[in-house]
Amino acid sequence: MGISERTQKLLWTRSGGRYAYCRRELISDPADTGEDCVVGVQAHICSAKPNGPRKDPALPPERADDYDNLILLCMECHKSIDDNPDKWPAERLRELRDEHERQVDRAMRAAFEDSTQERLTRVLDRMVDGAQIMDLQSRSMAYDLGHSPLSTEGKVELVAGFLQDCEDYQQLKHDLPSGGRVRAAHDLSRLIRALEDEDLLVFGGTYPYSVPFGGNMEPIVVCMIRVLRSDDPRIRSDVPEADE
Numbered sequence: 001m002g003i004s005e006r007t008q009k010l011l012w013t014r015s016g017g018r019y020a021y022c023r024r025e026l027i028s029d030p031a032d033t034g035e036d037c038v039v040g041v042q043a044h045i046c047s048a049k050p051n052g053p054r055k056d057p058a059l060p061p062e063r064a065d066d067y068d069n070l071i072l073l074c075m076e077c078h079k080s081i082d083d084n085p086d087k088w089p090a091e092r093l094r095e096l097r098d099e100h101e102r103q104v105d106r107a108m109r110a111a112f113e114d115s116t117q118e119r120l121t122r123v124l125d126r127m128v129d130g131a132q133i134m135d136l137q138s139r140s141m142a143y144d145l146g147h148s149p150l151s152t153e154g155k156v157e158l159v160a161g162f163l164q165d166c167e168d169y170q171q172l173k174h175d176l177p178s179g180g181r182v183r184a185a186h187d188l189s190r191l192i193r194a195l196e197d198e199d200l201l202v203f204g205g206t207y208p209y210s211v212p213f214g215g216n217m218e219p220i221v222v223c224m225i226r227v228l229r230s231d232d233p234r235i236r237s238d239v240p241e242a243d244e
Ligand SMILES: [Zn+2]
Pocket: 019, 021, 022, 023, 024, 073, 074, 075, 076, 077, 078
């Protein structure tokens, strides 16, 4: 018996690196020794021992190490909670763990959704002609394409055609002769205007990224292009107008 590796991973990940009750960090260096230490217990909500705290006769011994019966506590909280089982019944501990996990989940979502928002509105510029897109592509090694949800088949076709052309020209960029580059830029400009006629705006920019290469992480530049509905909430109101 024992707590399975899968259960441990779930418990530690969902806890977001914090103990459920005191919310202190799981990894810390309280004595300032320069060494991270992990001081905590994967505590049983209902004890697996015969006379342990919150012993539940209905809980079969083989289920004691299940996720539902576990909570991450620091040593001090663990002792205090186990010394006072009347104050800390099993149900209250489960609620504590579940509420802690919900809070971690909300915090993580907010952090990552905010960074997406930041990326779209701070890093991307409005693209009004194909030459701007060709310029981004010449400075980047990979692409990241996307769009707002689309309401009609016509818009789907338009966006699909535009993004496919962006991808094709990105792949061809080293092989296109000068004349081909002029035609490609013209083609993209025409498609951008067709999108604008349908209230779809094109934004573009680049961002740094790392990819594994030969045992190291190599920095690369990614070309990001988004086709957004003019009412897409990811467009910030202070994004400059194209003609400014
Ligand atoms: Zn604690």
